[in-house]
Amino acid sequence: MAGETIITVVGNLTSDPELRYTQNGLAVANFTIASTPRTFDRASNDWKDGDALFLRASVWREFAEHVASSLSKGSRVVATGRLKQRSYETKEGEKRTSMELEVDEIGPSLRYATAQVTRASGGGNAGGGSVGGGNRGGSSNQSADEPWGGPAQSSSSSGDGWSNPGAFNDETPF
Numbered sequence: 755m756a757g758e759t760i761i762t763v764v765g766n767l768t769s770d771p772e773l774r775y776t777q778n779g780l781a782v783a784n785f786t787i788a789s790t791p792r793t794f795d796r797a798s799n800d801w802k803d804g805d806a807l808f809l810r811a812s813v814w815r816e817f818a819e820h821v822a823s824s825l826s827k828g829s830r831v832v833a834t835g836r837l838k839q840r841s842y843e844t845k846e847g848e849k850r851t852s853m854e855l856e857v858d859e860i861g862p863s864l865r866y867a868t869a870q871v872t873r874a875s876g877g878g879n880a881g882g883g884s885v886g887g888g889n890r891g892g893s894s895n896q897s898a899d900e901p902w903g904g905p906a907q908s909s910s911s912s913g914d915g916w917s918n919p920g921a922f923n924d925e926t927p928f
């Protein structure tokens with residue numbers, strides 16, 4: 755949608771994502787990302803932390819379930835999404851405004867860690883995954899040649915690497 759504010763935030767989760775379901779059965783995960791800027795102070799020859807930004811974030815549907823099973827308190831993440839502003843009134847009649855990130859993409863930061871990603875089964879072309887291991891919903895016949903759980907590319911294919919009928923053919927090459 756035109757005019758939306760898209761931002762990317764790098765920070766740590768302050769708690770485990772809270773997975774809930776609406777009355778209609780839609781999954782939603784809510785969590786807070788703490789992002790603290792660091793600057794180098796030449797006078798003291800030391801790093802100084804700035805004021806932390808605590809940003810509430812949410813993800814919906816199957817994406818919410820992926821986030822809840824993959825990320826936990828303290829996980830350093832890179833998240834991008836649309837900044838949303840909500841205005842509301844408290845029980846006491848005070849008007850308040852809050853900002854929230856409606857996450858489009860999120861994943862672990864690999865600056866100080868490593869991650870093991872497995873493709874989630876079903877769910878269209880989104881190509882979700884889990885961090886930290888396990889074959890959560892992936893194919894049980896994983897090959898060392900194909901990390902996403904599909905069969906290795908055979909020599910009889912067209913050679914473009916994207917014609918495997920079992921693969922997600924709507925994805926484009928890198």
